[in-house]
Amino acid sequence: MHKDRYLGTDPQSLPLARELYDTMRAYPIISPHGHVDPLLLLENKPFTNPVELLITPDHYLTRMLMSQGIGLEQLQGDPLEAWKLFAENWKLFRSTPSRIWMHEIFSSLFDIYELLTPESAEHIYQRINERLTEPDFTPQALFKRFDIEVLATTDATSQPLDTHAQLATLDLGGRVIPTFRPDDVSDPERADWRNSIDSLAAATGESCDSFAGFLEALRIRRKYFKDHGATATDHGVLNPQTLNLAKNDKEKLFKQLLSGQIAPEASATFRAVMLLEHARMASDDGLVMQLHPGSLRDYSSGIASLYGKDKGFDIPVTTTYVRELRALLEEVGFHPNFRMVIFTLDESVYSRELAPLAGAYPSIRLGPPWWFHDSLNGMERWRDAITETAGFYNTVGFIDDTRAFCSIPVRHDVARRFDAGYLSREVSRHRLTKEEALEVAGDIAYKLSKDFFNL
Amino acid sequence: MHKDRYLGTDPQSLPLARELYDTMRAYPIISPHGHVDPLLLLENKPFTNPVELLITPDHYLTRMLMSQGIGLEQLQGDPLEAWKLFAENWKLFRSTPSRIWMHEIFSSLFDIYELLTPESAEHIYQRINERLTEPDFTPQALFKRFDIEVLATTDATSQPLDTHAQLATLDLGGRVIPTFRPDDVSDPERADWRNSIDSLAAATGESCDSFAGFLEALRIRRKYFKDHGATATDHGVLNPQTLNLAKNDKEKLFKQLLSGQIAPEASATFRAVMLLEHARMASDDGLVMQLHPGSLRDYSSGIASLYGKDKGFDIPVTTTYVRELRALLEEVGFHPNFRMVIFTLDESVYSRELAPLAGAYPSIRLGPPWWFHDSLNGMERWRDAITETAGFYNTVGFIDDTRAFCSIPVRHDVARRFDAGYLSREVSRHRLTKEEALEVAGDIAYKLSKDFFNL
């Protein structure tokens, strides 16, 4: 691995890029949004094999294989054979972030510096496999080694947080905190909506027969999450439409939906109402609201029925924010206690909508580039498009959003390398002094997330 | 200030970039669109203090402060304290064009070469304050010093142009001309629409009870503006929809609206009709039509009621042009006397819609990147996206669009520096010869605007 990788290729800027990167890498990792299973950490079992560690849980890998006709079932037999099949198709990932992360994991966790090829596949497999059984390779040992200060998980509305409570008693060298994600009770078109409402009622002892009761139950759960260390909520929606509906109309709508009359329009209205209600509750309890709209979930019915959810077939669609968020911003946009982080999969809104909003509203910060855009070009397009209007200080730091525990440090490292290079070029362009760049480096590596997420 | 700032960082291209910049800086400033108050120049009073000169009138500064919770009211007490508060938050502007313009003003007008910091704030304040009282620092003295050949202001439909007439008698070393902006009478949903119609009738002596009379009154005002030196009109619209309605239907619509029946759809129809009517009138009188759609005005009702209009809360939305402009282009798109300059806040239309239109219709030129996109990255995205389809010769030169009189020369200078760097890189890429680049440099610095705006 070249020591200057991802720092940029401008020789003039490189010395400063190295210095900025050294500043950034010294900070522990703040991961305020992700999908690691907390049980993985609590149970602390050794990982099984390279395929289950690195390939099958990573839908960026399995979707690309599928794009050339290789289905998940072909990865589910003998792990060495699956690994070899993967190696034969490794060329598909050239110039993608997946290739970067994989080789970063190879080198940083397994001291493997070879390129994955059909020839090197078995050797690499064995090398990883051996390492997995070593005593310092348990999830908890890795957590310490990764220098994670805070790791936030994502947890459904009525999910008990016992695992988090138990993790809090351990010395992991850092915290594992939950994030409240009420999507299951916010979208009447979800198959599990009605059951999730019932679970919420059961979990809180609050009747959810009325909208007022439902809201009260949500408040109780938000408090429960907060009591277990949560500082944020998470809202995955098709679009960011918000709506300020009169109290009576909300009751009426909720009861109509509860009765089973779930028309598309009523569901859309309910989703828009719920975003605004959570924003109101956030103004009360101070949980930071994370909003990431714009993906058509389970786009392929065949994939969904064969392999299930989250297999790389959630496909982005045009998403606009300005008209949609107006009702919410009219209500709480200037509330001193309200904080919102906005993500997008539609890059055309970076400069048109998101930067102008974040550069004006005190409650809004922009989340880093997301999903397919968590990549060197994606980060460059994002910073280029938003910084001139929103600056650095209306953003939060890097967010890994990953299920793949082992990839957390390398994802942060790649982002820090990119940002170090970016800032060094801003100095070369005479838009920052070196001293300013050094301060910004620490802020985007660590402080912005720590501050805004109250960590 | 580094002498090569904003010329680009490619060492191979730099020598030519310097030469191109020297060519461009030799030209006087043509400013065919802006918002300087002509009274400022006529009254020629000294400026009051650094805060009123540089901060409070600049909504790019106040919106960014607001984005971190600092309201306008915090800038309206003791100016030195306000200046210090601003200096403490100067880091918000890192890598933004506001930071560039401020430091360019510091150095070019006040010989201040320090970075603004909490420590340097008071010293810089005093230095500026002293300079403001010097006799060569009046608006008229600055106008001469700035080497402005033409400065266009923006003036409402029925605005008397006495100030312009008086300015025309002075020796300013350049002209100050009005621009006809009939937005107040073009949008029935504006609160001042009805009164503005009455003012138009009063100003022209033409009854505006009928659409025919209204059009005649507009023609009279267009001629009045032209007689006072105007060469252009300006149209700020939500979207660029145009419509060719039958004469009777226009009369009917106008009367319905006059009667107070102002439904959203009828208003939208009227706005679309008016764009086409002004295009027709432009084909008659030769005033260049400037079109800049796409901003949702007064997005925050709280800001509007607290601080008023134009405080940085006009937020861009998706804006498309091709279907919208068809009616207008069918009518006058090839008229030898019709000229239109199009701006946008939605960068996704640069390559998809605007460059293809400007690269085909003789009447269309593209205005430079606008508002949030008047920035180094914004200019690069714009030139990159439009030049390959529309070339350099279907654009006009830089437009500052500013209210901030002192920022005019530095805005033009930054744009010229950027363009010099851009052209030098085109030569390095073997897409232009040096001789061609030198000719293009003069054209985009001066000649394209002078020619197309008939200046």
Place this chain on the structure above:
Amino acid sequence: MHKDRYLGTDPQSLPLARELYDTMRAYPIISPHGHVDPLLLLENKPFTNPVELLITPDHYLTRMLMSQGIGLEQLQGDPLEAWKLFAENWKLFRSTPSRIWMHEIFSSLFDIYELLTPESAEHIYQRINERLTEPDFTPQALFKRFDIEVLATTDATSQPLDTHAQLATLDLGGRVIPTFRPDDVSDPERADWRNSIDSLAAATGESCDSFAGFLEALRIRRKYFKDHGATATDHGVLNPQTLNLAKNDKEKLFKQLLSGQIAPEASATFRAVMLLEHARMASDDGLVMQLHPGSLRDYSSGIASLYGKDKGFDIPVTTTYVRELRALLEEVGFHPNFRMVIFTLDESVYSRELAPLAGAYPSIRLGPPWWFHDSLNGMERWRDAITETAGFYNTVGFIDDTRAFCSIPVRHDVARRFDAGYLSREVSRHRLTKEEALEVAGDIAYKLSKDFFNL
């Protein structure tokens, strides 16, 4: 001509760029989509004069001239005078791909290394004119010289393919194959729709009074094309909407349309139905489906009536794909025999929609940047936006899409130069090894198109 032109300007990457380019240029040309008239090759007549060879058939040139008021009629008198007029306006094309292609043609075909200027115009004209009469300058001689392995033409539904059959008997050093383009029978709003249906019935002997008969006739023609060497179909549509309609509803719709009841909505439904039907037929017969939506054809009625179709006034509009293609992808997205190449004129969908789809569905490959985006910046934006999500292996190679026979080799050469530079920079960025880049170079220069188009 500088030997390193279009390889990029980074001195570190240049040596590898040269090596990659040498690898790529060694491959013959695969041109799986274009608009050369096969009669040109069969008749093998000498070209007439420089204007008819290089200017009037190229609507990228005539539209730009029109954008400055120079109509086609001004190019249709004395060819030398037309050439001079063109030379006087050559500056319009600075930094455009047209300028690159023209000078590449000058140098590679005519040994002309001067810049076109008013002064050099006559000399260049004479030089080209002389060359046109030389015996090695016939279309067939050029075809051999260009090293074309396959050239696909585009041919309407009921077009007889005798010309192709005759060409197949000649030794051209490569194949000329047809492409089936059924647009004339797929859009009831086309003026020639009804007649085209009749022609289809006549060409196949199949009654097209029912939808079943119409489909059968299409199947017959698809087979006829395949028998004449076609490996692909081509679908130019306003938008990529697809629809899976019940059999009875299709019959009903078709009969309603045949009866002359051609409402816009019914026409849109029919177009959406036909895309899905052709996808189904493609799954049967294996013809690769090419889809290029998003252009508003004949935008200017004046140009259409004065000069006819394809004169540069087809203007792109917003085009989305995800929701539109869902019905088709649900039906055949994973069919082992189905292959689709998607193009776009709306760059905002590169990263948002097209790369996510191509990076997941085995049937989808992305066509290269198209029309206005077949340019150095256009190629860079495209590769930057799609590679990180879809990789290199979910694309096909360069496609020239040209009517201008002489521009085929230079268009491929420019694209290869660009890609060589792009890959070399990926190596500098540590995202590819040199060995990987060399393999990718051959794949995108030749193998990806050859494989996916079954050539």
